[in-house]
Amino acid sequence: xxxxxxxxxxxxxxxxxxxxxxxxARVADIMGAFATMRPPQIAVIDRERFRELLQQACASATSxxxxxxxxxxxxSGEVVFLLDEASATNITAYLQAQLGSDDNDDDxxxxxxxxxxxAAMLNELCAQMEARVTLGEPELHRLSVLPESSQSAxxxxxxxxxxxxxxxxxxxxxxxxxxxxxxHGQCFEWIRRTLDRMLxxxxx
Amino acid sequence: MKxxxxxxxxxxxxxxxxxxxxxxxxxxxxxxxxxxxxxxTLWREQSxxxxxxxxTMPVMDGFDALVAIRAxxxxxxxxxxxADIQAGAVAKVMASGANGFxxxxxxxxxxxxHLKRLGFL
Numbered sequence: 001x002x003x004x005x006x007x008x009x010x011x012x013x014x015x016x017x018x019x020x021x022x023x024x025a026r027v028a029d030i031m032g033a034f035a036t037m038r039p040p041q042i043a044v045i046d047r048e049r050f051r052e053l054l055q056q057a058c059a060s061a062t063s064x065x066x067x068x069x070x071x072x073x074x075x076s077g078e079v080v081f082l083l084d085e086a087s088a089t090n091i092t093a094y095l096q097a098q099l100g101s102d103d104n105d106d107d108x109x110x111x112x113x114x115x116x117x118x119a120a121m122l123n124e125l126c127a128q129m130e131a132r133v134t135l136g137e138p139e140l141h142r143l144s145v146l147p148e149s150s151q152s153a154x155x156x157x158x159x160x161x162x163x164x165x166x167x168x169x170x171x172x173x174x175x176x177x178x179x180x181x182x183x184h185g186q187c188f189e190w191i192r193r194t195l196d197r198m199l200x201x202x203x204x
Numbered sequence: 205m206k207x208x209x210x211x212x213x214x215x216x217x218x219x220x221x222x223x224x225x226x227x228x229x230x231x232x233x234x235x236x237x238x239x240x241x242x243x244x245t246l247w248r249e250q251s252x253x254x255x256x257x258x259x260t261m262p263v264m265d266g267f268d269a270l271v272a273i274r275a276x277x278x279x280x281x282x283x284x285x286x287a288d289i290q291a292g293a294v295a296k297v298m299a300s301g302a303n304g305f306x307x308x309x310x311x312x313x314x315x316x317x318h319l320k321r322l323g324f325l
Contacts, residue, residue, distance in 0.1 A: 007215075010213065010214055010215040011215050013213065013215065014213050014215040014216050014219065017213065017216075017260075017287045017308075018287045018308045018309045019309075020287065021286070021287030021288050021289055021308065021309075022287075022289065022309070024288065024290065025288075025289050025290045025291075028290050028292070029290075034290060034292040034293070035290065037259070037260045037287070037288045038260065039212065039213075039260050039261075039262075124309060127309075128309065201222075202218055202219065202222040203221075203222045203229070
């Protein structure tokens with residue numbers, strides 16, 4: 001599996017930080033509250049480690065939620081937003097209270113939130129890297145057990161995963177989510193070359 | 205001229221410094237800090253003519269550093285440069301005495317205008 005060097009990781013971290021800022025602002029708008037942003041932590045992992053993390057998330061909670069969205073274009077893959085049950089409960093309870101109704105499907109709320117986070121983040125990240133992509137329809141899965149042949153696990157083609165650990169902190173609740181950008185070797189190489197180009201453009 | 209660039213991200217500092225007009229970048233003495241506490245220390249030690257300040261930083265964030273500096277120095281221009289673009293964040297920094305707010309995703313477009321407005325170009 002390819003890896004990124006320290007400069008490339010630093011560059012990607014900053015790009016994701018900026019993209020994450022956009023996503024945070026969108027979520028804060030919806031929540032009608034001010035969020036304290038924490039810098040996201042990123043790492044490059046392989047498909048097996050991604051699967052382990054999903055299994056751990058399922059094992060440590062009654063269930064967890066996974067919002068996913070494919071993207072295609074100059075780079076292609078899938079972006080996944082993994083939300084623990086406590087965070088999901090916090091969000092839905094808060095928004096249901098704001099909406100003044102319990103008729104809204106909690107899953108719809110979570111799907112919309114997941115879509116906002118993944119789309120805002122991916123669109124901004126791609127804009128900064130000058131990558132043209134289109135996004136597919138978002139999906140939401142509730143996981144209590146990770147099936148062996150799960151569609152939620154990374155398809156074999158996605159052997160490079162960029163993990164983004166995030167916390168969006170509101171006054172009364174936190175949203176602890178993990179975002180995973182799944183892609184394959186060829187696209188990962190495109191990302192790496194783009195980072196090098198951006199680094200080369202900086203004065204020494 | 206002395207300039208202070210404060211951001212916990214080495215790459216963010218490098219990007220910002222890289223985007224300064226060449227004349228300014230080559231002539232200014234640029235000091236760098238990685239959190240709000242260093243921002244306050246460096247402000248006190250170096251008396252910079254201009255400060256660039258990130259918001260989300262460990263130890264002490266940019267909000268607290270801005271308030272701490274402004275409590276003793278109402279004059280040194282401070283530009284906040286951040287990925288946190290919430291309306292509340294922008295309002296908070298401007299109410300705390302920042303001279304401007306730059307969205308990191310729009311640094312290329314906005315930096316020059318702010319420098320010109322503050323008289324550095």
